[in-house]
Amino acid sequence: MLNLSSAARSRIRRAGQTRTSLWRKGRQDSYRSGWRDGYRLGASEHAVRLGAVMPAVRPLHIMFVATGKGFPYSPLDEAVSVTLRAMVARLTVTGKETAVHDAAALRPDLVLVLDGLEFDPARVDEIRALGLRTAVWFTDDPYYTDITTVLAPHFDDVFTLELSCVEHYRSLGCQRVHHLPLGVHPAAFRPLNAPQDRRRDICFVGSAYWNRVDFFDGMADYLAGKNMWISGIWWERLRNFRRLAPRIELNKWMDPKETALTYNGAKIVINLHRSPHDAEFNRNGAGLHAVSPNPRTFEISACAALQLTDVRDGIASCYVPGVEIETYASADELKAKIEYYLANEEHRQAIALRGLYRTMRDHTYANRLDRMLSLLFEQ
Template identity: 80%
Template sequence: MSAVSRIRNRRSIGLARIRNWSRGRLDGYAAGWRDGYRLGACGHAVRLGAVMPAVRPLHILFVATGKGFPYSPLDEAVTVTLKGMVARLTVTRKETVVRDAAALRPDLVLVLDGLDFDIARVDAIRALGLRTAIWFTDDPYYTDITSVLAQHFDDVFTLEQSCVEYYRSIGCGRVHHLPLGVHPAVFRPLNPPPERRRDICFVGSAYWNRVDFFDSITDYLEGKNVWISGIWWERLQNYKRLARQIELNKWMDPKETAMTYNGAKIVINLHRSPYDAEFNRNGARINAVSANPRTFEISACATLQMTDIRDGLSSCYVPGVEIETYASAEELTAKIDYYLANEEHRQAIALRGLYRTMRDHTYANRLDRMLSLLFEQ
């Protein structure tokens, strides 16, 4: 190569580098502006919607699930929230709850989940003249167990609306519908790194109704920027076709889940079936009409959520305004295509969903409602 050719080659490379640098700078500026604008709008929605309940002069003895992950985030959310809402909170274990209740004589002994709680313990606490309450976190999927346990508590709280009348019908005197909520310290708007950004994601276990549904949209998902994470997804008929897009047999912790939601333009929510005989203990075949906890967690991340329809969903969010719904695989894929092509509309719904979540669906909202029902009515 001649000297002139070498000079021209270097000049050409230099110009290409300058063009690439300029293009990267412009693209980076645009992406940074979009991310900054989104986080600023989200911060405003959070501030507008946030509710600070009054502190009550109560002593609560709280029995956490003690089960470890994935229940430990629930234990933490309730513990942290209650600490800011009552004059005194004591956290105990089911093994020591009777002793602690007798020594401390709290205003309330609150049990979370309680599927492995010994009935003799709650009877012993009530024999002390102390008030008891239980908050069921998995209704109606294990009602064969909870139906026996519920009858031994003064007050029963259930996240499933259909279980309220069921518990009353078997002799429970005071039953209240109280969904789980969102812990805003964890599930909140974030700025995910580039490698966490995707068009579509789903996080959850591959129960059989979910397997059937995702089998029906394999052709659609195969060519999309999609990420699926959870256990049992090897059950898919066409697992190999989606394997590169599936994080198999992993339980993401809440912080990683929140980052995953934030990194997606659209998060799919598909409720598990209440009639799955392999995994459920629901011999009474009670239907599920209430939104699952994931509904609130996704919306708290200011990401557009597309969920299958449940009768109780409209009492939590306005479909088409604060959340999006689908009744079939065809409707889901059509709406995904629409919202991926209409960024402003997608972000507007996600932002309104964030505001509604902060206003109505945090653990502070839920526990304020619980204490009001127990001590003010």
């Protein structure tokens, strides 16, 4: 038997007490964390069920011309086709190369073209010459209006996600122009229990357009001290890239599943719209403004994450600021709201849950396509 000194026995006893204390603290922290995660997911599921509405099936045959442009458009193609398939009696999905042939053979009630930037206007004319109705849903307005300005007059109906483009297309002689934002596909973006390696205080997902580069460069000192994560292409153009590099996942396109996990793992998700006046990336010679929210607005809210988005005039028509979403008009306001919501978890989660409910009630692709079909066939 070891003959230990009283000092050695005291050290062993203190070490044992420390281990016991750490074990108890770890158990308590794990319990609190598990309770928070469980409460969030349970409350989110309730909000999803309460808000979700599936429209009735219409006795229509729709031919859907997908973009066929690959990622990042392929998830949009899937979201629209999957949603439409559950809403109409028959759905035919085709591509721009075979659209005329398929339309002539099948004679659908509507030929719907998504995006359309690579669709030859002559093919639209051929389909209309068959006596068939055509519609286009522009997904990138107003950033490529140099192209859509030429394309829009060839369609019977024009749908645009950007409110400021409605009058522009009408001025071109388009008789039926409708504002229809993009939405969210709940099968892809929904509340999830994110793994620990996705847990962060703040995140931003998106490409480094120049207005975003300038904004985040101006916040570099602040963000460098935060549990922050940025993912997207071109972020090496930041002047402060080296300082923020440990917090940047560079030149990666995340699919919807990974993006949803990233949103779910963040306490706060920043949304910053791209500028419609970026001459390097845009084709917007008319200088049209952008007032409508981007699709990311709906995707973030569908993940029950608190969203801090820059102010756009159209935000208030989709969400109630301060109730279902939060906005900022400057870097200083963004910093102040980050500090507040990181310190006020209950308020943060309450806004996120209300945003989730509003999204499921009003902003899914089922909502959007039901609105589209109503405008086309019931009015």
